[in-house]
Amino acid sequence: MGEYCAPAAAAAEGDVLPRAPVAAAGRYLYGDYDRCSTKQVFDNLHGNISLDPLAREFVDTEEFQRLRDLKQLGLTYLVFPGAVHTRFEHSLGVYRLAGEAMNNLQKYQGNELGIDRIDVQTVKLAGLLHDIGHGPFSHLFEHEFLPRVHPGSTWSHEHMSALLLDSIVDKHAIDIEPDYLKVIKEMIVASSDVSTAEGVKEKRFLYDIVANGRNGIDVDKFDYIDRDCRACGIGSNFQHWRLLEGMRVMGDEICYPAKDYLSIHKLFTTRADLHRTVYTHAKVKAVELMLVDALVEANEYLGISLHADDPEDFWKLDDTIVKSIETAPNDELKKAKEIIQRIRRRELYKFCNQYSVPKDKLDHFKNITAQDIVCSQITSKVLLKEEDVAVSNVKIDLTRGKDNPLESIKFFKDFGCEEKFPITDERVSHLLPVCNQDRIVRVYAKKPELVEAVSEAFENLQLRMYGEKTQVHDTPTKKKRRFN
Template sequence: MAACFNGDVSLPPSPAPRRFSKHIRDNVHGDIYLDSLSLKFIDTEQFQRLRDLKQLGVTNLVYPGAVHSRFEHSLGVHWLAGVSIEKLKNYQGMELGIDNFDIQTVKLAGLLHDIGHGPFSHLFERQVIPRVASSSHWSHEQMSADMVEYMVDEHHIDIDPEKIKRVKGMILASSEIRLPRSSSEKSFLYDIVANGRNGVDVDKFDYIVRDSRACGLGCNFEFQRLLDTMQVLDDEICYRAKEYLTIHKLFVTRADLHRTVYTHPKVQAIELMVADALIEANNYLEISSHILNPSEYWKLDDTILKTIETSSSKELKEARELIMRLRRRNLYQFCNEYAVPKDELENFKKVTAQDIVCSQNNGGVTLKEEDVAVCNVKIDLTRGKHNPLESINFFKDYESKEKFKIPDGRISHLLPACYQDMIVRVYSKRPELVEVVSDAFENFQLKTYGIKAQVHSTPDKKKRRYNSCI
């Protein structure tokens, strides 16, 4: 099997007594070391809970090997964050003033950046929270920051308050709720774990390798080259100009994983069913109140479906039926999809179940909104419709102290002219309505664009499969 990683990324552990640290073997990065401060957080029930959160949610029901957890990913990001800051210290330590405070802060941010994820990871945040929470501003990054404070207080972890403040700032660096920084802070440190400037960070380095390997997919992106060639100029991490294609591969590989794994049509069918089950069970599970309180939130994990399945509560009947359908692989049926035409992307408005129902021709079975599910899938190279290389600064060689951007025309004429896809997918929640929903979806495309934008029509065999059930 091809894999993204071809060798260990290793540096000697930070200078601390070995009796206070642990040495473990990771299946991606090889030998990694955990220092005593990190172990204080790892040895809490809040962090150990990450063992019960699958990194890719329900993807393992389509890619059977994708059963790795947020726990191992967090250890991997912790290690790569440490490798990154140690390399910068070795290369430019005197110039940048990197000290042990900086090293520990960056490593802790890598370790704890995902502590705020909920059951089934992104599924919970994107499809459940918006339907149960009165506020739309909830994010796993903010919950991670809140959880860090809770863990310190709950377990009386002896740590400098300023260090915790900076850890939180690094976790939130790529989110919409960045914390204010003083002018004296080393801004380049915030580029390592969650890079809000351009998206090149060790979080992606780890999950791209780890997810590709777990799903049995190969990729040719090698993050080691970026770790070895990065340099800080004007308080920003920059990369050697000759590595521009390596960075482009990072974003292309990520987009490919989104298309073929993270938003696989059947993965999304399962996600829709799990989300519907959790919404049906919300009054019983009190999800909407748990998400506001770190002391309760950390108790939610992927075993939540077992709680629903084994409960004797009558109010969970609908949720249990959905879970039983999942067990029998009687999924919401994927009808079809189309990519929004490039010239329509600018004015695209999300398609809803109501749009599909209103496009049904008269006669036959009458569709209801609850019979249809729609997914609007945006896939880009992290910068929306823009070329991600536009936001990255490069340098010519290690003697150079000048940074610059590389214009599109000087990179390659083979690179894409458009950097974003918007895909509309439609599902029938009732198997016997596949043909009706498919026809309504095609009518919607004709009404909206004047053409059927899908690559091919829904196979007649799939439409006929459930006709006898009507």
């Protein structure tokens, strides 16, 4: 291992480390490479991406190649046909942007901050590998499926990424120092609940580049916002290059020029728009609710959730699990197969209506359940059961719940100024929102003939909770009776 990874101590002292000659095994120093040792990959968003030797070792593993079979936006492509991009190209894009961020910091503050090639390599690898722990259909597996089969589940794709990274290094004998590997894993989980970044004493700012737990500005968002907007045909005027060029480290914290305040606000509002119009689109959620029902039905016989405990098994799960269910000879999977066939025939759960939780009720809001809907039925031609109703509770915010994420960001007046300061909304514009979170409740009827009964029960629930119907409009009578 020694001939591949340079001692961290030497780099910390600021020594200029010469490029290691190509050894018999074809190895290079950690973070050191030239044009002969890189591989060019063309990305339709960022153009050419240069993969260094160590990055190529990870990319060429079967665990990383699995990302080609994980769609970035899960089932969204069934509503937005262009959303067929995968976690594979997103990971390459974050690797590229992480490199750009580090190159800019090294160019302008390299000597001041002690940034060396080891730091650059580590941050880039964290960007490359940050999503290897995602399950089938991306966030659906983590936030919808696992909580259904394991109530109270604390499983996270960041934690699985760290576990899987250890497995990859051991299985494929990738030559990387344990200390460097540890830092990469800490950077990957830096925005999660299990983050250890707050305890880091040196170069804390490096942990905010890929997954920023302090204020939410990171290159992961830069890539997926641009990539998702492009794939779904959603306009975006957010320019990530302005933030990459203007970022500056002050007091171990990444700060931005005060003039870029609105550019940062566009980052968060564009993300919120994507959640509202794409990620939580009413029909996208209908498809997701159906697939989760199918996966839950199949879980007992296929043991899908059991794979989430072991990285050796987990990496074998991807979006092709749907075909595995369809082709399984097991008769017990009949119901799961029927649900998947309904999705293919576009016989989706019928969207009845939605309402936004009143702003003054957000603090005490609890997720609405199918039981709440059923218990609100007063009179109807049919008697609803919980299995007849599906409810989607959607939360849309600017990354920090009800808090404004910009309040946790520090700015500076110009590059000759050494003072950093926060900026409050009222100092910029009175047109900026005064509330930073939406909670939306959507209700679906699993059978077409139940639309009217579910709609009426949903309206009764609103009257019981708020004394009035808070939905945007009444469910059209034509829609209620269309299937009766």
